[in-house]
Amino acid sequence: MKQKHRKRAEVLTGKNALQSDINQPWEQDNQAWWDWYVTLAENNGTQRAKLCVRPEFPSVELPTDDEIFEEIKKPFLLNRQNLEQFRRDGFIKLKNIFSTGAIIRLRNEALKLLAEFYNTKLDGGEQDRFLSLEMVWLNNPLIRSFVLSKRIAKICAELLNVRNVRLYHDNILSKEPGCGRTPWHYDDHHFPLATDDVITAWIPAQPIPLEMGPLTFAKPLNVFELVKSIKFNKFDTSYDRQISQIFLENQVSIEESAFAIGEVSFHHNRSFHTAGPNNTNQSRIVLATTYYADGARVLKQPTMVSGDWQKFIPNTAPGDPAATEYNPICW
Ligand SMILES: O=C(O)CCC(=O)C(=O)O
Numbered sequence: 001m002k003q004k005h006r007k008r009a010e011v012l013t014g015k016n017a018l019q020s021d022i023n024q025p026w027e028q029d030n031q032a033w034w035d036w037y038v039t040l041a042e043n044n045g046t047q048r049a050k051l052c053v054r055p056e057f058p059s060v061e062l063p064t065d066d067e068i069f070e071e072i073k074k075p076f077l078l079n080r081q082n083l084e085q086f087r088r089d090g091f092i093k094l095k096n097i098f099s100t101g102a103i104i105r106l107r108n109e110a111l112k113l114l115a116e117f118y119n120t121k122l123d124g125g126e127q128d129r130f131l132s133l134e135m136v137w138l139n140n141p142l143i144r145s146f147v148l149s150k151r152i153a154k155i156c157a158e159l160l161n162v163r164n165v166r167l168y169h170d171n172i173l174s175k176e177p178g179c180g181r182t183p184w185h186y187d188d189h190h191f192p193l194a195t196d197d198v199i200t201a202w203i204p205a206q207p208i209p210l211e212m213g214p215l216t217f218a219k220p221l222n223v224f225e226l227v228k229s230i231k232f233n234k235f236d237t238s239y240d241r242q243i244s245q246i247f248l249e250n251q252v253s254i255e256e257s258a259f260a261i262g263e264v265s266f267h268h269n270r271s272f273h274t275a276g277p278n279n280t281n282q283s284r285i286v287l288a289t290t291y292y293a294d295g296a297r298v299l300k301q302p303t304m305v306s307g308d309w310q311k312f313i314p315n316t317a318p319g320d321p322a323a324t325e326y327n328p329i330c331w
């Protein structure tokens with residue numbers, strides 16, 4: 001781990017605490033959470049020369065906001081095979097969920113928001129970091145139309161096989177050039193929700209070739225059973241390394257493949273996933289939106305790995321139903 005990152009991780013987590021003691025609230029913002037979180041990934045041997053990969057967009061006329069609203073409320077039809085695959089593997093990648101024009105508009109908007117918020121230049125200006133912005137849907141109509149999109153939420157409800165889903169949060173994620181791997185994890189650690197009906201739609205805002213670090217999944221879903229005794233360690237890369245090792249020893253199948261424009265992956269909260277480093281000189285921008293089954297409650301004891309969850313479910317005590325105005329029913 002780079003020295004500056006190690007220092008940051010120590011400041012963030014308190015050096016004297018027990019390594020696996022995560023039973024305390026996260027005291028800082030979610031950007032500090034990501035700064036800490038990427039220090040937990042093992043990066044030995046993964047750095048390669050930076051490649052110059054421009055997001056390649058065919059030249060299309062860009063849709064207006066109204067045209068995008070129309071596009072993303074149209075239903076996408078899942079077939080039986082899709083449902084079976086999600087239930088077996090815990091994730092599915094689906095092509096042509098959004099048009100090229102809609103994705104270009106999404107990227108332009110996310111670039112603008114990130115550059116303004118962090119007062120930086122993306123696509124090569126900022127290096128090594130993993131930037132994030134949440135709750136953007138509250139103030140930005142274009143992002144809101146993606147986050148509350150019936151097209152996405154209906155897919156999520158059908159994959160989970162539940163009647164209705166609520167929004168947990170939106171997350172614009174930007175893995176900057178030179179940023180290393182995302183550590184192996186499942187999201188159940190991150191969401192303070194007392195249910196297994198939680199799903200994240202990971203919507204790339206450009207094509208993601210292998211060099212840019214596409215989201216990568218271990219399958220089938222139940223491989224989480226192989227690693228459930230591994231203790232999370234909040235100070236170093238040992239959790240990530242042990243998971244890799246166990247998956248290797250058990251010849252677990254790992255799906256690491258590029259994302260095309262308009263392709264979206266959906267993963268269950270117990271699906272183990274990671275992502276490679278971004279070895280290009282372009283920001284890897286994604287909109288990740290998480291939904292859960294209506295009726296779910298907040299855990300009785302959320303941990304620091306849940307980050308600043310009260311931002312997403314405000315005025316709600318541990319154990320209470322998670323159903324605030326920030327968690328609208330999207331389907
Ligand atoms: O974007 C990444 O590298 C990680 C995202 C992730 O873990 C998630 O959306 O659940």
Ligand SMILES: [Fe+2]
Pocket residue numbers: 185186187273
């Ligand atoms: Fe995740």
